[in-house]
Amino acid sequence: ETGVTQTPRHLVMGMTNKKSLKCEQHLGHNAMYWYKQSAKKPLELMFVYNFKEQTENNSVPSRFSPECPNSSHLFLHLHTLQPEDSALYLCASSQRGSTSGRTSNEQFFGPGTRLTVL
C-alpha cells in the first residue's frame, strides 16, 4: 500500500451506534489531519496531530474523538452522532517542518469515508 489509505470507504450508522474510522499513511510523515466535507461547504479542518500530539481541535463536538497511537495511524471514534454529521471524512498527512525550513508541508489526502447517519 502506498500513500494514505482510509477504511471503511462507506459507513451507515444509527445515532446510537459507536464506530471508528481508520487512516494509515505510508509516506513517513509526521503530521496527520482529519477533515470534514459537507455538501456545498468548504473542507473543514477537525483535528491535527503533530508527532502524535494533538495540536488542534477545531471546536469539534465531543461525539467525535480522535486517537493517534503512532505517527502512521489515525482513528476517529464516533459516538451518538446526528444526521447532520453525515459527510465525507477525509484524512491527510504531511511532513511538517519550520516555516523557514525545506519541507514543503504539502498535504496528501486519503480517498475518504462516506458517512451516513440515520
Add this chain to the structure above:
Amino acid sequence: KQEVTQIPAALSVPEGENLVLNCSFTDSAIYNLQWFRQDPGKGLTSLLLIQSSQREQTSGRLNASLDKSSGRSTLYIAASQPGDSATYLCAALTLNSGNTPLVFGKGTRLSVIA
C-alpha cells in the same frame, strides 16, 4: 482569519478550450498554496503546490501561478479534455505560530463537454 474564495463556482467548456480557474485569499502571509482535484465522492488529488517564494509551477497541461501581493492564484488548463471534468480546490497554508491550518476554497466544478 484566512479566507479563500474561488470563482467561478461552476464552469462548462467545450473540449479543447484553454481555461483559467481563479483563487483569491485574504491573508498574504501564506507558506504555500496547493491546487487539488476532486472527483465526485472521492478524495483529493494534489495537482500543484506553489511555495510562497515561487511565482508559478507547471505539470503537463496545468500551470499554476501565485501573486502574493494581490492575494491571487490561477490554475491554467490547456487543451481541456473530458477527463479533466472534476471539482478543483485551492488551499492556502497560512503562516501561524504553532498550527498552520490549510484553508480551502469551496471549489470550482468544471465540466468539459466532448
